Amino acid sequence: MNELPILSILLVLPVIGILLLTFISNNSESDVNLKQTALWVSFLNFIISLVVLFNFNQADPNFQFVEKYYWLGDTISYHVGVDGISILFVVLTTFLVPICILASYNNIKFSMKEYLIAFLALETFMIGVFISMDLILFYLFFEGGLIPMFLIIGIWGGERRIYSTFKFFLYTLAGSVFMLLAVIFMYWEVGTSSIPVLLQHEFSYDAQIILWLAFFASFVVKIPMWPFHTWLPDAHVEAPTAGSVILAGVLLKLAGYGFIRFSITMFPDASHYFAPMIYALSIIAIIFTSLIALVQEDMKKLIAYSSVAHMGFVTLGIFTFTIQGIEGAIIQMISHGIVSAALFLCVGVVYDRIHTREIERYGGLVNRMPLYSFSFMIFILASLGLPGTSGFVGEFLVLLSIFSVNTYFAVFATTGVVLAATYSLWLYRKIIFGQLIKDDLKDILDLSSREIIIFVPLILLTILIGIYPIPVLEIIEPSSQLTLEIINGKMN
Amino acid sequence: MGVFTIILPEIFLFLSSTLLLMVGLFYKRVNIINLLTFLILILTAVLVIYQPSSFGFNNSFVNDEFSKTIKALILIGSASALLMFSPSRRKINIDIYEFPILISFASLGMMVMVSSNDLLAMFIGLELQSLSLYVLASLNRNSLQSSESGIKYFILGALSSGLLLFGISYIYGFTGNTNFSLISATYDKDSLGLLIGIVFVCSGLAFKVSAVPFHMWTPDVYQGAPTPVTGFFALAPKIAAVAIFLRFLYSSFGETAADWQQIIIFLSIASMIFAAFAAIAQSNIKRLMAYSSIGHVGYILIGMACFNFEGVQSLIIYLILYLVMNVSVFSFILMMKRKDEYCENINDLSGLYKHNPFYAILIALSMFSLAGIPPLAGFFGKFYIFMSAIKSDFYLLAVIGIVASVVSAFYYLRIVKIIYFNEPSEKFDEFNSSSLNLLFFISSGIVILFFVYPSPILNIGNYAAKTFF
Numbered sequence: 001m002n003e004l005p006i007l008s009i010l011l012v013l014p015v016i017g018i019l020l021l022t023f024i025s026n027n028s029e030s031d032v033n034l035k036q037t038a039l040w041v042s043f044l045n046f047i048i049s050l051v052v053l054f055n056f057n058q059a060d061p062n063f064q065f066v067e068k069y070y071w072l073g074d075t076i077s078y079h080v081g082v083d084g085i086s087i088l089f090v091v092l093t094t095f096l097v098p099i100c101i102l103a104s105y106n107n108i109k110f111s112m113k114e115y116l117i118a119f120l121a122l123e124t125f126m127i128g129v130f131i132s133m134d135l136i137l138f139y140l141f142f143e144g145g146l147i148p149m150f151l152i153i154g155i156w157g158g159e160r161r162i163y164s165t166f167k168f169f170l171y172t173l174a175g176s177v178f179m180l181l182a183v184i185f186m187y188w189e190v191g192t193s194s195i196p197v198l199l200q201h202e203f204s205y206d207a208q209i210i211l212w213l214a215f216f217a218s219f220v221v222k223i224p225m226w227p228f229h230t231w232l233p234d235a236h237v238e239a240p241t242a243g244s245v246i247l248a249g250v251l252l253k254l255a256g257y258g259f260i261r262f263s264i265t266m267f268p269d270a271s272h273y274f275a276p277m278i279y280a281l282s283i284i285a286i287i288f289t290s291l292i293a294l295v296q297e298d299m300k301k302l303i304a305y306s307s308v309a310h311m312g313f314v315t316l317g318i319f320t321f322t323i324q325g326i327e328g329a330i331i332q333m334i335s336h337g338i339v340s341a342a343l344f345l346c347v348g349v350v351y352d353r354i355h356t357r358e359i360e361r362y363g364g365l366v367n368r369m370p371l372y373s374f375s376f377m378i379f380i381l382a383s384l385g386l387p388g389t390s391g392f393v394g395e396f397l398v399l400l401s402i403f404s405v406n407t408y409f410a411v412f413a414t415t416g417v418v419l420a421a422t423y424s425l426w427l428y429r430k431i432i433f434g435q436l437i438k439d440d441l442k443d444i445l446d447l448s449s450r451e452i453i454i455f456v457p458l459i460l461l462t463i464l465i466g467i468y469p470i471p472v473l474e475i476i477e478p479s480s481q482l483t484l485e486i487i488n489g490k491m492n
Numbered sequence: 493m494g495v496f497t498i499i500l501p502e503i504f505l506f507l508s509s510t511l512l513l514m515v516g517l518f519y520k521r522v523n524i525i526n527l528l529t530f531l532i533l534i535l536t537a538v539l540v541i542y543q544p545s546s547f548g549f550n551n552s553f554v555n556d557e558f559s560k561t562i563k564a565l566i567l568i569g570s571a572s573a574l575l576m577f578s579p580s581r582r583k584i585n586i587d588i589y590e591f592p593i594l595i596s597f598a599s600l601g602m603m604v605m606v607s608s609n610d611l612l613a614m615f616i617g618l619e620l621q622s623l624s625l626y627v628l629a630s631l632n633r634n635s636l637q638s639s640e641s642g643i644k645y646f647i648l649g650a651l652s653s654g655l656l657l658f659g660i661s662y663i664y665g666f667t668g669n670t671n672f673s674l675i676s677a678t679y680d681k682d683s684l685g686l687l688i689g690i691v692f693v694c695s696g697l698a699f700k701v702s703a704v705p706f707h708m709w710t711p712d713v714y715q716g717a718p719t720p721v722t723g724f725f726a727l728a729p730k731i732a733a734v735a736i737f738l739r740f741l742y743s744s745f746g747e748t749a750a751d752w753q754q755i756i757i758f759l760s761i762a763s764m765i766f767a768a769f770a771a772i773a774q775s776n777i778k779r780l781m782a783y784s785s786i787g788h789v790g791y792i793l794i795g796m797a798c799f800n801f802e803g804v805q806s807l808i809i810y811l812i813l814y815l816v817m818n819v820s821v822f823s824f825i826l827m828m829k830r831k832d833e834y835c836e837n838i839n840d841l842s843g844l845y846k847h848n849p850f851y852a853i854l855i856a857l858s859m860f861s862l863a864g865i866p867p868l869a870g871f872f873g874k875f876y877i878f879m880s881a882i883k884s885d886f887y888l889l890a891v892i893g894i895v896a897s898v899v900s901a902f903y904y905l906r907i908v909k910i911i912y913f914n915e916p917s918e919k920f921d922e923f924n925s926s927s928l929n930l931l932f933f934i935s936s937g938i939v940i941l942f943f944v945y946p947s948p949i950l951n952i953g954n955y956a957a958k959t960f961f
Contacts, residue, residue, distance in 0.1 A: 072872075113849075143871075144866045155912050181890050
């Protein structure tokens with residue numbers, strides 16, 4: 001099993017899917033061949049990632065399934081591997097892409113081939129970010145994912161798609177190029193860009209500050225943290241449904257993963273120095289964006305702002321430098337990946353039927369769409385962090401960790417939970433409950449079987465992780481513990 | 493005989509071009525002359541690669557790894573220009589056999605210039621190249637724009653040659669030598685006259701390279717000249733000019749890099765920043781490519797300023813990738829015909845992906861590559877340049893370069909936006925030119941797949957950089 005380059009297969013399989021798609025002529029009206037090919041390729045990729053997960057040795061905190069090939073000279077290699085922190089993100093990515101493709105079956109009206117090719121290319125880049133063990137390779141995949149996302153938002157998006165896709169691309173690029181300079185500086189200082197080697201190296205305090213800020217420039221835009229979050233509402237609203245799903249589900253996690261893997265371990269002194277700033281920005285994000293979400297008229301924008309709030313918990317947890325904080329952040333990211341993706345899919349369900357995202361246009365859907373109402377309820381409750389859903393586990397661990405660091409920050413962060421409840425329940429009440437009086441809603445249909453297939457795994461995961469998160473925690477614990485040991489080792 | 497074997501490729505090129513010139517007078521079949529010139533250029537490239545490294549002509553001619561690499565690149569660029577020439581020549585009214593001959597004479601001038609180890613030899617090569625280029629720019633005798641671009645190029649080029657000669661005379665006056673190696677030996681740090689000479693020579697060379705603030709000729713000449721000629725301008729002359737600039741500075745003033753590094757850094761910063769902003773307003777694709785090439789020269793100059801092994805290596809890698817990217821874009825520009833009329837406005841590309849999806853993705857990825865987005869080839873060019881900049885501790889230069897890179901990404905993205913997000917305009921004529929298709933697919937293929945197998949080009953960079961370090 002270990003001789004098979006299974007991680008490279010994960011990377012290459014979507015590319016093979018792209019090649020297959022280019023040779024299928026899209027002459028049939030419903031593009032059935034295209035959709036089925038893409039669906040089966042991405043589903044196969046998901047199965048392979050599950051195989052990796054099941055063969056993953058949970059007790060070993062180091063990188064597994066490692067492959068290293070000569071790439072750009074002796075010191076920059078094609079070096080891939082997974083550890084406890086990254087394996088779950090890989091599975092999340094391969095899990096969400098087939099769901100996205102399935103969700104796009106009926107709402108992409110043109111150029112299906114290019115759409116599916118863009119999604120498979122995006123999958124390759126996202127998997128590449130999580131499995132790369134070389135900083136240059138990481139950067140290549142990190143930035144490369146911008147190209148398919150740019151095309152997805154710009155071609156199949158809503159009315160202001162061109163403005164929002166340019167904003168997304170240029171804003172993210174502007175932040176990330178500083179990370180490139182930092183990576184190059186680190187390469188010259190250490191002599192290699194291999195992540196395991198760089199994790200052991202101790203940089204000088206002054207170098208750490210500059211490098212931390214450069215990495216921060218990139219991650220603060222991508223997570224996104226307040227006040228560099230302004231691209232997110234535009235990008236989410238204008239993207240097609242599946243585009244928003246993958247954006248919220250995976251692309252935001254690239255930066256959270258980056259914080260854990262790079263910022264706190266390679267620059268621990270700088271991280272401690274800047275931790276109060278991160279706490280402040282996170283709490284502003286949690287409280288402020290929750291309040292903004294409360295006044296939104298557009299469903300997608302509301303959920304987009306709630307994403308910013310949830311990611312605020314993530315950054316809060318990471319920079320507490322406690323095991324609860326890091327594990328809480330990772331579980332919060334996994335949970336948010338599932339829940340936020342599901343919420344955008346819920347919006348997509350009604351958007352496919354009524355073609356508007358205005359909250360005012362909806363009301364009383366429970367009368368005609370009981371299945372949909374049930375699914376939506378699960379995800380809304382997960383979003384606000386109800387115990388029993390996956391949203392609670394991450395939030396609680398993060399709040400525990402920030403409480404141990406500073407009780408005042410903990411008080412503010414906990415009020416974020418209350419605010420999350422307000423906008424989530426408000427949204428649910430406006431759309432689902434009440435009388436069904438609007439004319440265009442009178443004939444609305446409940447979930448089709450395709451939509452049920454999409455929601456069932458998401459519901460199951462949300463509840464399973466909420467009730468029994470131990471398997472997830474067991475996977476991420478050894479590597480998170482090792483991360484903390486590296487940090488504490490360098491600080492002493 | 494022995495003293496001439498060192499310039500065997502140049503002699504071969506010269507004799508065969510002159511022969512073809514006389515043949516063309518009587519035979520006039522442009523196609524055949526073009527094909528023969530193409531073969532001659534390829535043969536010359538082979539001869540260049542197999543030349544042993546040596547000095548000649550009283551040390552004024554040098555054939556080392558660097559010059560061999562650059563000469564091979566120049567000849568490949570010229571050969572590509574010849575492939576671009578054939579399909580379009582009747583329509584652009586340049587259906588004359590002098591085109592391939594002028595290209596080969598220009599290549600000859602460039603080869604002499606790149607191999608020169610002496611200021612006068614450099615000037616001879618420079619003038620042969622420049623005179624050929626002036627004529628090439630105005631080759632379309634029926635076009636006002638073409639004549640205008642030729643005149644502009646000639647006048648400004650003559651001015652810059654004058655500046656160059658003035659600088660050369662000062663250097664000779666204050667060191668007593670024109671040979672690079674001898675100048676290096678008799679360098680006097682405190683000589684103001686020598687510094688003035690260096691500055692003037694740098695100005696003249698910066699004109700040839702089209703670095704800011706000596707770039708004013710580039711947009712007008714690129715836009716006015718016939719498109720195959722523009723394609724040629726963007727490729728070989730720029731590579732040659734960069735190479736001679738580098739050799740002049742490194743060989744003559746290698747000991748005292750700190751004196752001239754500032755000049756190059758200034759040229760680099762100015763070029764990158766200017767090109768990043770100026771191209772935003774452009775809607776003519778040839779003019780846009782002119783500003784884009786000014787920007788790329790800015791990045792190349794970063795590599796030159798670093799004055800270390802990584803600097804030269806990154807410069808060579810960037811030149812190779814720049815050559816490939818420009819071949820890709822210009823061969824596509826030459827395929828943009830509607831009802832047999834050439835389209836030069838970027839809005840003509842609207843909605844290209846609906847009509848020709850395969851071509852659209854290839855040109856869009858070429859645009860992303862020019863912007864420097866990974867995993868395309870352009871990213872690696874910029875990556876190596878910034879590697880050398882950071883190694884030399886030019887942090888501010890790297891930051892300015894990277895910010896300019898983000899700003900310039902806008903106008904490359906705008907072309908992708910026009911291709912993919914706009915309503916489709918009228919369909920282009922069939923892309924059925926075999927030579928243009930060949931060039932386009934090979935070059936886009938290299939651009940897209942470079943990251944999979946970068947070793948050959950990286951090794952060429954290594955090989956060439958060993959000459960100086």
